[in-house]
Amino acid sequence: MDVRVSGVRKEFDRFPALHDVSLDINSGELIALLGPSGSGKTTLLRLIAGLESPTEGKVYFGDEDASLKSVQERNVGFVFQHYALFRHMTVLDNVGFGLKVRPSTTRPSSDEIRRRSSELLDFVQLSGLEKRYPAQLSGGQRQRVALARAMAIEPRVLLLDEPFGALDAKVRKELRRWLREIHDKTKHTTVFVTHDQDEALELADRVVVMSQGRIEQIGTPDEVYDKPNSPFVYGFIGESSSVSVRVEHGQLFLAGHPLGITSDRGDGEGLLYFRPHDVELVDDTNECISGTIVASRRVGATRRVELQIDAEQRVEIGIDADYPAREKNRISFRPRHWRVFGKS
Amino acid sequence: MTLGFTLAYLALIVLIPLTGLVWRSASLGWTGFWHVAVDPRTVNALKISFGTALVAALINVIFGVIVAWVLVRYRFRGRRVIDAIVDLPFALPTAVAGIALTSIYAKNGWIGHLLEPLGIKVAFTPVGITIALIFVGLPFVVRTVQPVMEEIRKEVEEAAATLGASRFQTITRVLLPGLQPAILTGFALAFARAVGEYGSVIFIAGNLPYVSEIAPLLIVIRLEEFDYAGATAIAAIMLLLSFAMLFIINLIQAWSRRRYGYGT
Numbered sequence: 001m002d003v004r005v006s007g008v009r010k011e012f013d014r015f016p017a018l019h020d021v022s023l024d025i026n027s028g029e030l031i032a033l034l035g036p037s038g039s040g041k042t043t044l045l046r047l048i049a050g051l052e053s054p055t056e057g058k059v060y061f062g063d064e065d066a067s068l069k070s071v072q073e074r075n076v077g078f079v080f081q082h083y084a085l086f087r088h089m090t091v092l093d094n095v096g097f098g099l100k101v102r103p104s105t106t107r108p109s110s111d112e113i114r115r116r117s118s119e120l121l122d123f124v125q126l127s128g129l130e131k132r133y134p135a136q137l138s139g140g141q142r143q144r145v146a147l148a149r150a151m152a153i154e155p156r157v158l159l160l161d162e163p164f165g166a167l168d169a170k171v172r173k174e175l176r177r178w179l180r181e182i183h184d185k186t187k188h189t190t191v192f193v194t195h196d197q198d199e200a201l202e203l204a205d206r207v208v209v210m211s212q213g214r215i216e217q218i219g220t221p222d223e224v225y226d227k228p229n230s231p232f233v234y235g236f237i238g239e240s241s242s243v244s245v246r247v248e249h250g251q252l253f254l255a256g257h258p259l260g261i262t263s264d265r266g267d268g269e270g271l272l273y274f275r276p277h278d279v280e281l282v283d284d285t286n287e288c289i290s291g292t293i294v295a296s297r298r299v300g301a302t303r304r305v306e307l308q309i310d311a312e313q314r315v316e317i318g319i320d321a322d323y324p325a326r327e328k329n330r331i332s333f334r335p336r337h338w339r340v341f342g343k344s
Numbered sequence: 345m346t347l348g349f350t351l352a353y354l355a356l357i358v359l360i361p362l363t364g365l366v367w368r369s370a371s372l373g374w375t376g377f378w379h380v381a382v383d384p385r386t387v388n389a390l391k392i393s394f395g396t397a398l399v400a401a402l403i404n405v406i407f408g409v410i411v412a413w414v415l416v417r418y419r420f421r422g423r424r425v426i427d428a429i430v431d432l433p434f435a436l437p438t439a440v441a442g443i444a445l446t447s448i449y450a451k452n453g454w455i456g457h458l459l460e461p462l463g464i465k466v467a468f469t470p471v472g473i474t475i476a477l478i479f480v481g482l483p484f485v486v487r488t489v490q491p492v493m494e495e496i497r498k499e500v501e502e503a504a505a506t507l508g509a510s511r512f513q514t515i516t517r518v519l520l521p522g523l524q525p526a527i528l529t530g531f532a533l534a535f536a537r538a539v540g541e542y543g544s545v546i547f548i549a550g551n552l553p554y555v556s557e558i559a560p561l562l563i564v565i566r567l568e569e570f571d572y573a574g575a576t577a578i579a580a581i582m583l584l585l586s587f588a589m590l591f592i593i594n595l596i597q598a599w600s601r602r603r604y605g606y607g608t
Binding site for chain 1: 497499500502503504505506507508509510513517518521522524
């Protein structure tokens with residue numbers, strides 16, 4: 001099922017949570033809504049589910065205007081961060097709940113409900129736990145039950161709100177891979193919310209980066225990582241360093257020195273963004289950024305050095321761990337990939 | 345040490361007086377005891393006490409749960425004041441409550457004079473007793489259900505809604521079953537309190553033997569007649585009935601706790 005969010009604005013008590021957000025989700029896609037807290041990602045997910053209604057704008061499921069339908073009628077599978085399982089029901093009853101509450105005309109027989117529920121439990125690798133109560137399960141198991149419960153109603157879209165947020169790091173990684181496998185098998189159109197960039201990049205077909213109620217960038221994990229289109233995305237996904245520069249006739253200058261790199265921006269002040277580890281060290285002292293080492297740290301396989309490049313600016317770059325980086329040494333480098341943004 | 349202290353304390357405060365009660369009523373002998381137990385006045389008083397207490401507790405369960413729900417889920421001006429008012433029946437001397445209720449429900453009272461033309465008599469009938477018992481029992485239900493309700497996350501309701509459950513289905517299939525142990529406890533407390541209630545009832549009851557005379561009052565009457573054995577016999581019967589009912593409620597509790605996997 002295609003899902004289309006069109007010009008949606010949402011205010012809570014006159015406080016804007018989303019400004020004019022539009023998003024097209026293709027059928028069968030796995031989409032991540034990524035952003036810091038307060039970026040509006042959960043609000044957007046809840047709007048798609050129908051748990052909130054937009055102040056303005058529409059949500060379409062296929063060609064149908066879903067904004068006119070209630071949550072119950074939308075037929076979405078929603079998985080909550082804290083599972084939201086029904087604690088007085090067994091695991092099997094939890095999974096079958098969505099089928100049991102259907103009106104009698106569309107409700108499968110109780111045998112059929114039981115059969116389908118245990119099939120789903122099998123599918124999420126929880127067979128044997130049918131008779132347990134949620135309180136008797138681990139966090140990872142509970143989230144699997146929640147997913148099976150959401151899938152039982154054959155949802156048109158699967159929506160997951162920080163599904164791994166309440167789990168510890170090891171279980172989270174396991175479930176991440178597992179969710180990808182489930183998605184590849186079922187091909188449900190899936191949207192999940194996360195603030196964890198690794199999770200979004202590893203799992204999603206496309207990542208929607210959000211900030212302050214707006215979509216900053218939509219793209220494949222490669223696109224948002226390699227070609228961030230705003231300083232926010234540069235800073236939020238992966239690491240970034242920035243240097244204040246001047247653009248003249250397409251050439252970049254730092255304190256009057258040419259850097260040997262270009263930009264298609266018009267003349268004026270700007271900020272040069274690049275990945276700290278994506279730089280080449282150069283001997284040439286004319287066309288490059290150079291500075292004295294003020295700090296050096298070993299980070300995993302590489303070394304991070306902080307350079308004082310002019311009176312006010314310091315910048316961090318990553319270099320080989322065996323590079324002789326002693327304090328007060330001078331290093332010259334040029335970023336391999338970069339982008340210049342206007343100063344805001 | 346802690347166990348010993350707890351047991352000693354319980355024995356001193358609860359068990360010894362109760363044993364004394366049984367001991368005292370035993371002085372009647374088996375036939376004497378039986379005579380008191382089947383005396384129509386005793387039987388009627390017990391029926392009225394347990395009957396009105398049961399009805400009052402049931403009504404309190406329904407409205408107590410609603411009051412608790414409103415206090416937990418809605419934010420409105422004066423919520424804190426209403427929340428505090430719920431506790432008033434705990435704090436108010438029950439005799440004061442009884443006098444107030446009587447004056448309102450008597451023939452010439454605020455509400456009584458409206459009901460009088462309709463042929464409904466409240467004061468000096470079992471209906472009046474029930475109203476007094478509803479008054480004293482309400483906070484027990486509200487205060488036991490409220491904290492459990494506060495723990496129900498809104499997400500659970502939202503989950504039910506996304507799965508297609510109507511509001512009614514969400515309440516009957518998701519919310520109420522989850523609250524059932526707390527509701528039972530609240531019911532047991534309100535019921536137990538109502539069975540033993542004296543102060544607020546005697547004013548509004550009118551105390552007509554066989555009609556609106558409650559068992560605790562009959563005990564006092566027997567005491568005033570210096571019939572201590574008779575008084576303790578009635579008390580022992582009440583104790584037995586209350587114990588049986590609380591025991592059954594506890595069994596249901598234990599069963600549902602096991603079933604729903606609480607505390608495991």
